[in-house]
Amino acid sequence: DxxxxxxxxxxxxTRGQQxxxxxxxxxxxxxxxxxxxxxxxxxxxxxxxxEEEERxxxxxxxxxxxxxxxxxxxxxxxxxxxxxxxxxxxxxxxPRAANSxxxxxxxxxxxxx
Amino acid sequence: xxxVMQIPxxxxxxxxxxxxxxxxxxxxxSNIQWYKxxxxxxxxxxxxxxxxxEVKKQKRLTFQFGEAKKNSSLHITATQTTDVGTYFCAGxxxxxxxxxxxxxxxxxxxx
Numbered sequence: 001d002x003x004x005x006x007x008x009x010x011x012x013x014t015r016g017q018q019x020x021x022x023x024x025x026x027x028x029x030x031x032x033x034x035x036x037x038x039x040x041x042x043x044x045x046x047x048x049x050x051e052e053e054e055r056x057x058x059x060x061x062x063x064x065x066x067x068x069x070x071x072x073x074x075x076x077x078x079x080x081x082x083x084x085x086x087x088x089x090x091x092x093x094x095p096r097a098a099n100s101x102x103x104x105x106x107x108x109x110x111x112x113x
Numbered sequence: 114x115x116x117v118m119q120i121p122x123x124x125x126x127x128x129x130x131x132x133x134x135x136x137x138x139x140x141x142x143s144n145i146q147w148y149k150x151x152x153x154x155x156x157x158x159x160x161x162x163x164x165x166x167e168v169k170k171q172k173r174l175t176f177q178f179g180e181a182k183k184n185s186s187l188h189i190t191a192t193q194t195t196d197v198g199t200y201f202c203a204g205x206x207x208x209x210x211x212x213x214x215x216x217x218x219x220x221x222x223x224x
Contacts, residue, residue, distance in 0.1 A: 033212070042119075042201055042214035043156065056211045090155060098209035099144055101158040 002027060004105035006091050012111045013081050021076040021108045025093030032074040033102060034066060035090040043090055049074055050096060078110075086112045115140065117204045119215030127223050132189040134218035136202035143205045145185045146212065147176060151198040159187075192222050 005024045013019050025032050031050040035043035045058035049068035063079045072093075078085055088109050092102035118137045126132050136145065144163040148156035160169055162178035162185060169176045175188045185202055199217040206213070 035214075042203075042216045045211045045213060048211060058211065092156075099161070099163075099205055101146060101161060102148075102156075102212060103158070104155040106155050 004091055004093050004103050006089075006105035006108050008108060009106065010109045010111075012113060014113055015081055015083060017081050018077065018079045019081060019110060021078075021089050021091075021110070022073065023075070023091030023093075023105060024073045025091075026103045029093035029095050029103065030072050031094045031096055031100075032068060032072065033092045033094070034074070034076045035092065036060075037088040037090055037107070039087075046076070081112045083112050086110060115204075115206050115213055117202060117213050117215040119202055119218055121218055122216060123219045123221075125221045125223065126192050128194060129191050132192050132196070132220055134187050134200050134202075134220075136185040136187075136204070136215050138183050138204055138206075140206065141182045143182075143208055143210065145178060145205070146203045147185075147187055148201045148203060148214075149198050150201065150217070154198075156201060189220075192220070194222050194224055196220060197222050 003026050007022050033048040034046040037043045046060050047057045048055050052068045065077045068074045088107045090104050090107045092104045094100040094102050146161045147159040150156045160176050166180045167178040173190045177186045199219045201214050201217045203212045203214045
């Protein structure tokens with residue numbers, strides 16, 4: 001039973017570029033949340049998807065957008081990259097039930113130069 | 114606002130000593146979850162507390178939720194080197210709301 005899988009594991013981009021990160025949820029989970037974790041900080045909530053729609057959003061600019069596909073997998077897109085976007089991007093999945101614990105993937109380490 | 118504060122930021126202990134991390138919110142939480150992140154790893158769910166004054170134990174770990182549902186703590190008795198990592202509390206303010214993480218407490222254990 002595969003857990004949450006994310007790709008790629010590492011990525012290096014230049015300021016101004018765009019990036020797409022991908023996530024496959026744990027089997028049986030239909031809700032996907034994305035978090036940004038800067039070095040030495042706690043994960044910061046970006047947004048959550050279920051039924052292919054963004055349901056909740058944190059305090060992130062519109063440069064951060066996402067998508068969820070019918071198979072529940074998800075993408076995080078970041079446009080016009082800034083140096084400050086360098087971080088570990090974590091995808092977490094959960095079943096729809098309210099307040100369910102999150103199952104995290106190993107993350108994508110994004111470096112913006 | 115919806116913010117979860119966690120202290121201390123770092124804790125260095127000798128193996129066998131106890132460890133406690135505290136989590137506080139200015140407003141009432143619906144429930145609180147605790148996660149552990151090993152160095153280089155991802156957060157792993159430990160436990161969820163829902164009821165006012167709730168206490169739960171997992172072997173050497175004791176989790177508490179305050180009576181006012183505004184604070185929580187994690188206590189580890191007789192730490193071991195396997196306890197090394199960063200412990201995060203994460204709160205939910207509204208049923209079904211987003212999970213908001215604290216800054217974490219990084220625990221190091223000297224053998």
